[in-house]
Amino acid sequence: MQLIGRYSSPFVRRVAVTMQHYGMAYEHHSVMPFGAGRGQVARLNPIARVPVLRLDDGEMLVDSAAILDHLDEVAGPEHALVPANGKARRRVLALLAIALGSNEKLVTALYERHFRPKELWHQPWIEACEGQVRDGYLWLEEQFTGPWFTGQAMSQADLTVAVFWSFGMAKRPGIFAKLACPKLRVLSERLEATPAFKAAPPETEMLSNQLGN
Numbered sequence: 617m618q619l620i621g622r623y624s625s626p627f628v629r630r631v632a633v634t635m636q637h638y639g640m641a642y643e644h645h646s647v648m649p650f651g652a653g654r655g656q657v658a659r660l661n662p663i664a665r666v667p668v669l670r671l672d673d674g675e676m677l678v679d680s681a682a683i684l685d686h687l688d689e690v691a692g693p694e695h696a697l698v699p700a701n702g703k704a705r706r707r708v709l710a711l712l713a714i715a716l717g718s719n720e721k722l723v724t725a726l727y728e729r730h731f732r733p734k735e736l737w738h739q740p741w742i743e744a745c746e747g748q749v750r751d752g753y754l755w756l757e758e759q760f761t762g763p764w765f766t767g768q769a770m771s772q773a774d775l776t777v778a779v780f781w782s783f784g785m786a787k788r789p790g791i792f793a794k795l796a797c798p799k800l801r802v803l804s805e806r807l808e809a810t811p812a813f814k815a816a817p818p819e820t821e822m823l824s825n826q827l828g829n
């Protein structure tokens with residue numbers, strides 16, 4: 617399998633960490649969906665987004681949720697990080713929906729600050745997005761009763777929130793360091809120290825480094 621996209625993308629990284637966790641071998645192609653890399657990504661995904669997972673028979677999967685759904689199927693119900701059915705599955709998907717939504721709003725605000733000239737930044741829009749980010753993480757913090765989100769076993773909710781938390785801390789430390797989310801912080805630090813996370817560290821980012829806190 618080939619995983620396309622840089623680990624500096626939290627969507628790519630959650631796929632990579634999951635593959636490491638499952639012990640699945642893959643080739644990593646660290647390509648950005650912007651600038652010089654855009655054409656290469658567009659040949660694999662019509663909307664030029666990462667992650668893309670190319671399966672051994674050439675089939676192309678796009679979108680981290682669809683990719684993870686496939687990987688869970690390959691891992692099998694005993695090992696899958698999202699339960700196969702019922703209330704347990706709905707619970708993990710509900711947590712993931714808020715984590716993904718919060719992270720998407722963070723990325724939206726980052727893109728506003730990266731792609732538009734500073735004098736055209738629309739501050740009310742940035743603040744609205746960042747308010748949604750805060751509300752999402754505060755809700756997730758409330759849901760976390762430990763040792764994992766859904767009890768005694770790690771799920772995709774834990775892995776994804778840990779990846780997204782690290783991304784938020786790196787990109788907008790001024791927001792994330794002030795968030796009253798001690799349980800999410802500990803969860804992220806705990807998982808970042810595991811072999812699966814260490815095997816897929818975020819590369820030095822080339823985009824959005826100069827955006828302030």
Ligand SMILES: N[C@@H](CCC(=O)N[C@@H](CS)C(=O)NCC(=O)O)C(=O)O
Binds near residue numbers: 625665666667679723
């Ligand atoms: N819902 C998608 C989001 C993927 C996404 O936004 N990827 C970003 C990189 S962090 C990207 O490719 N951005 C380029 C673009 O949106 O044009 C997923 O979960 O895979």
